[in-house]
Amino acid sequence: MPEWLTVFLRGAGLWLFILAAVRVMGKKHPSRMRPFDFVNYTVVGVVAALTASRVMALVPGVILLGVWILSPIILDLLMMKSKWVHDFVSGKETVLIRQGKIMEENLAQVRLTGEDLLRELRSKSVFKTADVEFAVLEPTGEINILLKSDQKPVTAQDLGQKTAPRNEPQTVILDGNIIDEALSNLGLNREWLGTKLEAAGVSLNNVFIGQVDAVGDLFLDLFDDSLEVPAPKIKELIYANLEKCHADLMGFSLQTKNQQAKDIFNKDAKKLLEVKEQLKPYLLK
Amino acid sequence: MTVSSQVKETVATLKGIESTLKIYAVQTVDQEIKSVFSRVGGVIDGVVNDLEERVGVLEYEEPQYKGL
Structure with missing residues (x-):
């Protein structure tokens, strides 16, 4: 076999091998890696390079790669089984701020200076340490913070407001192609989509992205940006119509002189008001 | 416009709302939305x-005024 062919085969073979190995080793993001994971990946890379460039013989090289690829997988499995192994390998998190007070000795223990801490806080948009209730240094080196309760962004729960569940929209058209799996997830079919597209006056091959929300409204983005597709406003329309009907009923009850009819109109107006309040989170986003 | 025709108009609007809600209740896969919309x-x-x-x-x- 000519020399260039062996080099080529080795290179290509190892390339495939490493590609598969890294996929098997996990989905951890590089910035979320433990320092040891980084060492592990480096060793795998260097050994692969040495073997490919024939500094190392093929068999020992592949065996070494096998060990360094399998060991972390086994270690991961062990860590899932045992808390002790987990704490030993990845270390425990260190509390840096507790009850709004910076723990200087913990800071010294993980060799972080005050500037480091301030920089990390700033990267989380916190410029005042007094705003922080609790901060912790994760084993990956990331600092996570809990803001004081009066500094946290307002949530719907804080306002005591009910919100409708928001299901993920399904992408049913991509690049002019219908995605049947997404459609059947919603229990819909191609005919339904065809009707909707016809109603919007758009042909399928002009659609770049089409998404269906929880209740089955279709939102479109077209290739032809000069065409304006109106976003479905049916829910807003229902809400406005409910308001109108409520006002109508109040008006009827004022107009009539028949007490019995007045009562019925008033009762119905009250019912519609309740309906309106119940539907508000679902109809208005 | 007579009173009865005004009431009829409101009835028509309400029926429209009801039927749209029914369509939504049928189309959605979310049980909460389904139950709220059908109750309403x-x-x-x-x-x-x-x-x-x-x-x-x-x-x-x-x-x-009948039929007006």
């Missing part, structure tokens, strides 16, 4: 019935 549809149905009864009474009282 029932309430609106009750209101529609009340109003239709009232239209009947109005047309009986003032037969000269």
Whole structure:
């Protein structure tokens, strides 16, 4: 076999091998890696390079790669089984701020200076340490913070407001192609989509992205940006119509002189008001 | 516009709302939305019935405006 062919085969073979190995080793993001994971990946890379460039013989090289690829997988499995192994390998998190007070000795223990801490806080948009209730240094080196309760962004729960569940929209058209799996997830079919597209006056091959929300409204983005597709406003329309009907009923009850009819109109107006309040989170986003 | 035709208009709007809600309730896969929309549809149905009864009474009282 000519020399260039062996080099080529080795290179290509190892390339495939490493590609598969890294996929098997996990989905951890590089910035979320433990320092040891980084060492592990480096060793795998260097050994692969040495073997490919024939500094190392093929068999020992592949065996070494096998060990360094399998060991972390086994270690991961062990860590899932045992808390002790987990704490030993990845270390425990260190509390840096507790009850709004910076723990200087913990800071010294993980060799972080005050500037480091301030920089990390700033990267989380916190410029005042007094705003922080609790901060912790994760084993990956990331600092996570809990803001004081009066500094946290307002949530719907804080306002005591009910919100409708928001299901993920399904992408049913991509690049002019219908995605049947997404459609059947919603229990819909191609005919339904065809009707909707016809109603919007758009042909399928002009659609770049089409998404269906929880209740089955279709939102479109077209290739032809000069065409304006109106976003479905049916829910807003229902809400406005409910308001109108409520006002109508109040008006009827004022107009009539028949007490019995007045009562019925008033009762119905009250019912519609309740309906309106119940539907508000679902109809208005 | 007579009173009965005004009431009829409101009935029509309410029926439209009810049917759209029903379509949504059928189309959605979310159980919470399904139950809320169908319950509300029932309430609106009750209101529609009340109003239709009232239209009947109005047309009986003032037969000269019937169908207007």
